[in-house]
Amino acid sequence: MHRRTEYTMTLPLEKAPLTEAAYYILLSLYEPMHGYGIMQNIKALSSDRVNLGPGTLYGAINTLLEKGWIISAGESDSRKKEYQITESGKKAVRYEIQRLEELLANGKKITGAEQ
Amino acid sequence: MKHTTWRWISDYEKEEKWLNEMAAKGLSLYSFFFGKYTFEETEPGKYIYQIELLEHLPTSPESVAYLRFLEDTGVVCVASVFRWVYLRKEAASGPFELYTDIDSKIKRLSTMKNLWFTFVWLEFIVAAANLAIVIYEWIVLREIPWVNLGCVIVLVVMGLLLLYLGLKPARKIKSLRREQLICE
Numbered sequence: 001m002h003r004r005t006e007y008t009m010t011l012p013l014e015k016a017p018l019t020e021a022a023y024y025i026l027l028s029l030y031e032p033m034h035g036y037g038i039m040q041n042i043k044a045l046s047s048d049r050v051n052l053g054p055g056t057l058y059g060a061i062n063t064l065l066e067k068g069w070i071i072s073a074g075e076s077d078s079r080k081k082e083y084q085i086t087e088s089g090k091k092a093v094r095y096e097i098q099r100l101e102e103l104l105a106n107g108k109k110i111t112g113a114e115q
Numbered sequence: 116m117k118h119t120t121w122r123w124i125s126d127y128e129k130e131e132k133w134l135n136e137m138a139a140k141g142l143s144l145y146s147f148f149f150g151k152y153t154f155e156e157t158e159p160g161k162y163i164y165q166i167e168l169l170e171h172l173p174t175s176p177e178s179v180a181y182l183r184f185l186e187d188t189g190v191v192c193v194a195s196v197f198r199w200v201y202l203r204k205e206a207a208s209g210p211f212e213l214y215t216d217i218d219s220k221i222k223r224l225s226t227m228k229n230l231w232f233t234f235v236w237l238e239f240i241v242a243a244a245n246l247a248i249v250i251y252e253w254i255v256l257r258e259i260p261w262v263n264l265g266c267v268i269v270l271v272v273m274g275l276l277l278l279y280l281g282l283k284p285a286r287k288i289k290s291l292r293r294e295q296l297i298c299e
Contacts, residue, residue: 019299020299035188055167055219059222060219
């Protein structure tokens with residue numbers, strides 16, 4: 001854990017690999033959305049594969065807010081807080097897509113998996 | 116109809132399992148206060164329960180915000196004692212798992228480990244102080260202060276129980292960390 005933290009700290013913020021949860025949360029927030037909406041959206045996007053726990057989601061949202069990758073976009077009604085991605089959040093997503101493309105291309109090349 | 120049961124369960128995992136077994140039978144926890152469990156009759160298996168240790172007291176702004184967030188996802192807090200909360204969700208809306216990745220699971224287990232170990236230290240410090248009194252009185256006065264000796268024994272026994280409770284999450288954290296080296 002300790003080593004892992006040091007490793008991420010040495011990388012520029014936008015260039016660290018994202019967790020699956022963070023990646024899907026950021027993608028969801030290209031549209032403003034509240035917590036439950038994010039959970040549902042991720043479930044739908046991943047065809048039911050990723051079922052994010054509310055505790056995990058809450059922690060991730062707070063970390064993303066602290067990093068400035070998302071902002072809370074006012075409250076649509078008094079109860080449900082909505083969130084939205086920021087420019088630096090989008091930058092992190094774009095970097096992640098590049099990284100995933102590299103992973104995918106290398107994986108396919110070496111295993112000979114079909115396109 | 117309400118049903119009340121008195122029970123003392125120190126291991127939250129066993130408690131959670133028991134509550135879910137009760138809910139499966141149609142008795143859903145409704146309120147809890149230091150060993151007193153009150154159940155309401157519902158359809159069997161209507162709710163799934165989870166017990167969570169908050170990082171702050173339930174009345175603090177941090178916890179209020181968190182519990183409100185949970186409520187928006189269909190998770191309701193039915194009771195709380197100190198920092199422990201009893202959460203339930205309707206089973207029809209899918210599985211109920213608060214934490215779904217290794218990072219957040221470790222964080223939750225660390226909160227528990229820290230709570231138990233803090234108490235372990237306190238118990239052993241007070242036990243050591245009492246033991247010092249026992250030894251001092253025995254050497255100087257040739258008398259055994261039975262009250263202090265009793266305290267030492269009780270505190271050590273309780274300390275060992277808390278140590279057992281704290282070692283469970285500690286062991287799980289260790290195995291999750293190993294897993295974390297290769298997956299998320």
